Amino acid sequence: MQETAVEFVDIWFYKPDGFDELGGVWPVRIGNNIAKPSYKNGPRQTPYCNMHFIREGQVQLFYGGQEVILRKGDIFCKFPNTTYSYQIVPSEKPLRMTWITFDGHQARQILTMTGFAEDKPYRRASVDKDMEIVLQQMFQWCKGDSRKQLMTMYSLMYRIFSKLLPDKDHEPPHTxxxxxxxxxxxxxxxxxxxxxxxxxxxxxxxxxxxxxxxxxxxxxxxxxxxxxxxxxxxxxxxxxxxxxxxxxxxxxxxxxxxxxxxxxxxxxxxxxxxxxxxxxxxxxx
Missing domain, CATH: 1.10.10.60 (Homeodomain-like)
Known part of the structure; x- marks a missing residue:
């Protein structure tokens, strides 16, 4: 991990090629961090979709004039071109997070399908032991640059999305x-x-x-x-x-x-x- 003024961080950046862009969604970057006591991010916008998985500690998220404190096992997202900021909340354990930033014409829809909304961009108690393992595997596989490694990383990313989907789709009344x-x-x-x-x-x-x-x-x-x-x-x-x-x-x-x-x-x-x-x-x- 690299040390900055506010955190220890490890980030993988990915520039999609033409093959990736034929799909509906592709990764842009994946990161892990351990926050220092002064950790703060934003307020800022990004052009991409993002999910932050809280592995330890607590974080305070500010969005749309509202704020919420999130804890281990919670997830928050960032919709593209929307202003967010977040900062560490003092607790017994340091704040530790993993995040996935992704893009594509299905990216925003995936955030909505997996239970996030712009007026409530977070989910409680959504990171179980299985998802912890998948997040670890994903970060390991993203370090390679072979097509096989990238495909494996893609499959793990979609597995995370699938775990966040409800067991049964809600269907509105049909006419x-x-x-x-x-x-x-x-x-x-x-x-x-x-x-x-x-x-x-x-x-x-x-x-x-x-x-x-x-x-x-x-x-x-x-x-x-x-x-x-x-x-x-x-x-x-x-x-x-x-x-x-x-x-x-x-x-x-x-x-x-x-x-x-x-x-x-x-x-x-x-x-x-x-x-x-x-x-x-x-x-x-």
């Missing part, structure tokens, strides 16, 4: 429009996987009959017809824009074989897939 939107999202994502309306109903946790009723009211067609139309429209697009064979297209949009795809396609468009290909001079087989 029929919410269920239909969720059904459409499922169909758009998995239409090529041979899904059925029963699969859609199971996903949104509704009885098939009720789902069909509200879906038809909102969308204008039953979910079974919507699913067929989506598959056939996508199939026609592939016929016009790709060199895939008709068999490849049939299997790519969720049909079990070329025959069932051709029958459904001809009923919808008045031409067989081969006929569409002939009109555009494309590949037939």
């Amino acid at each position: 029929p429009s919410d269920w239909v939107r969720k059904s459409l999202d499922f169909i758009h994502a998995y239409y090529a996987e041979k899904i059925t309306v029963d699969d859609v109903a199971k996903y949104v946790r509704l009885h098939r009959t009720y789902l069909s009723k509200i879906f038809t009211k909102e969308v204008g067609v039953p979910p079974s017809r919507y699913l067929i139309q989506m598959r056939l429209d996508r199939g026609k697009q592939l016929l016009l824009e790709s060199m895939l064979s008709v068999t490849e297209i049939a299997l790519s949009v969720g049909y079990p074989d070329i025959y069932s795809f051709t029958r459904a396609f001809t009923r919808r468009f008045g031409l067989s897939p081969g006929g569409v290909r002939k009109q555009t001079g494309g590949r037939l087989e």
Whole structure:
């Protein structure tokens, strides 16, 4: 550890590369400290998200015109571009903290998902023995620069986030429009996987009959017809824009074989897939 005027500190800094930035969140720095009696930080802002884990002692956090005293096992966070300050509170044991600073388009959402809010940026009694071990391991793995070491450190960071998540997500009351939107999202994502309306109903946790009723009211067609139309429209697009064979297209949009795809396609468009290909001079087989 390096000694400064107010603490003994060990910090690892990380500059993400293009690969890291493809993800939703990446570390910026990780640190450990042992505070001196004069320890104080801020008031200041940072452009990143941050979590401070209190390992020993006590700290007083100042935020948004409020203040709170936090102890061993508590965690406080810092939202980006928000002013905070904190200082040591005299106690029998010295203040000792570990912190993780991270960035990315999911960073702020992770703070919110793990129970922090700008008007209450702390959690009580959240650092158990298992998290202590993970924090130690994370600081050990972050010292390397190989891709394997970085991936291990990433996995430990996400393990910390997961430990802070509630066991069961809170789901707000759903409206029929919410269920239909969720059904459409499922169909758009998995239409090529041979899904059925029963699969859609199971996903949104509704009885098939009720789902069909509200879906038809909102969308204008039953979910079974919507699913067929989506598959056939996508199939026609592939016929016009790709060199895939008709068999490849049939299997790519969720049909079990070329025959069932051709029958459904001809009923919808008045031409067989081969006929569409002939009109555009494309590949037939």
